[in-house]
Amino acid sequence: xxxxxxxxxxxxxxxxxxxxxxxALISHQCGSALLVSVNRSKKITTQDSFLLxxxxxxxxxxxxxxxxxxxxxxxxxxxxSEINCxxxxxxxxxxxxxxxxxxxxxxxxxQTVSLTREYKGEKIHIDVEPSGLITGDDDSSDSxxxxxxxxxxxxxxxxxxxxxxxxxxxxxxxxxxxxxDSLTVNDPDITEDQTPYEGPRFDELDENMQxxxxxxxxxxxxxxxxxxxxxxxxxxxxxxxxxxxxKNLKKFVEA
Numbered sequence: 001x002x003x004x005x006x007x008x009x010x011x012x013x014x015x016x017x018x019x020x021x022x023x024a025l026i027s028h029q030c031g032s033a034l035l036v037s038v039n040r041s042k043k044i045t046t047q048d049s050f051l052l053x054x055x056x057x058x059x060x061x062x063x064x065x066x067x068x069x070x071x072x073x074x075x076x077x078x079x080x081s082e083i084n085c086x087x088x089x090x091x092x093x094x095x096x097x098x099x100x101x102x103x104x105x106x107x108x109x110x111q112t113v114s115l116t117r118e119y120k121g122e123k124i125h126i127d128v129e130p131s132g133l134i135t136g137d138d139d140s141s142d143s144x145x146x147x148x149x150x151x152x153x154x155x156x157x158x159x160x161x162x163x164x165x166x167x168x169x170x171x172x173x174x175x176x177x178x179x180x181d182s183l184t185v186n187d188p189d190i191t192e193d194q195t196p197y198e199g200p201r202f203d204e205l206d207e208n209m210q211x212x213x214x215x216x217x218x219x220x221x222x223x224x225x226x227x228x229x230x231x232x233x234x235x236x237x238x239x240x241x242x243x244x245x246x247k248n249l250k251k252f253v254e255a
Contacts, residue, residue, distance in 0.1 A: 072253055079250045086243045093232040100229065101221040102126070106237065108244060113230075113237065119220050122161045126222070129154045130234040132172070150174050153230055157222060169217065173227035180213060 096104075102115035102124075115126040132152035153173040160166035170182035183202050190196045202210065217223070 076250065076253045079246055079253065083243060083246045083250065086239065086246060090236075090239050090243070093236045094229075097225050097229055100226060102226070104233070109241070111241075113234065117221065122159055122220070124220055125158045125160075127156045128230055128234065130238055133231070133234055133238065151231060153227065153234060157217065159220070169213075171217075171222070173230065175228050175231050176224055178214070178217065178222065178224065178227060180210070180217070183213065 101119075102117045105114045105116065111130065113128045115124075115128065117124050130153065132154055134151040151174070155169075155171040155173050157169040157171055158166060159169075165188065166186045168184040168186055169180055170184075172179045172181055180202050183205075184198055187196060202213075
């Protein structure tokens with residue numbers, strides 16, 4: 001099951017939380033400079049247009065190109081300033097906690113991070129999505145009413161072993177708690193053109209079964225201390241990706 005499908009099966013407030021988290025995370029301390037640059041570029045173009053003599057189409061075109069060049073130079077200076085600010089404000093996070101059992105697969109330029117490990121003949125694959133991250137806010141509240149304002153990581157956990165169906169969990173990982181949103185049993189004999197039975201909502205399962213699956217994941221290393229590390233890791237990744245994004249902007253403007 002795709003990550004987007006998992007999120008749709010989660011509680012209705014999840015989508016709103018993800019959007020809020022994404023916007024909050026992108027609002028870096030160095031931010032808003034690009035908007036200022038765009039406004040300044042518009043002002044330069046407007047001011048220069050009043051100075052253009054009505055001589056010929058050629059002179060108008062040349063003056064417009066000059067104005068565009070000036071605005072590009074202004075934009076480039078702002079981008080370079082933003083890159084410097086982003087690099088100077090970056091703080092390397094702590095490493096993985098002792099006994100962290102997963103291999104982290106992080107490819108620059110990609111939004112998600114995957115974790116892999118083997119456990120007693122099982123293959124465990126986790127996709128971690130940063131869209132619920134919130135930085136700079138007090139994340140100490142544990143009440144259900146305040147979960148929408150807490151930083152979270154949507155995760156898809158796939159557990160498979162030879163000769164058996166695989167399990168797929170849709171998870172919302174907070175810094176102090178893991179919530180299972182959905183559970184799917186994937187039958188390898190089901191073809192793509194068939195519609196498999198997805199099972200009941202996880203919160204409708206017997207309470208003891210819910211507790212059993214939480215213990216099932218904890219035994220395989222998916223627990224609070226691991227997700228706390230992942231929160232810090234994904235915040236740092238978002239910062240690194242933002243810096244790379246700025247440098248690609250700079251390459252375009254300079255080209």
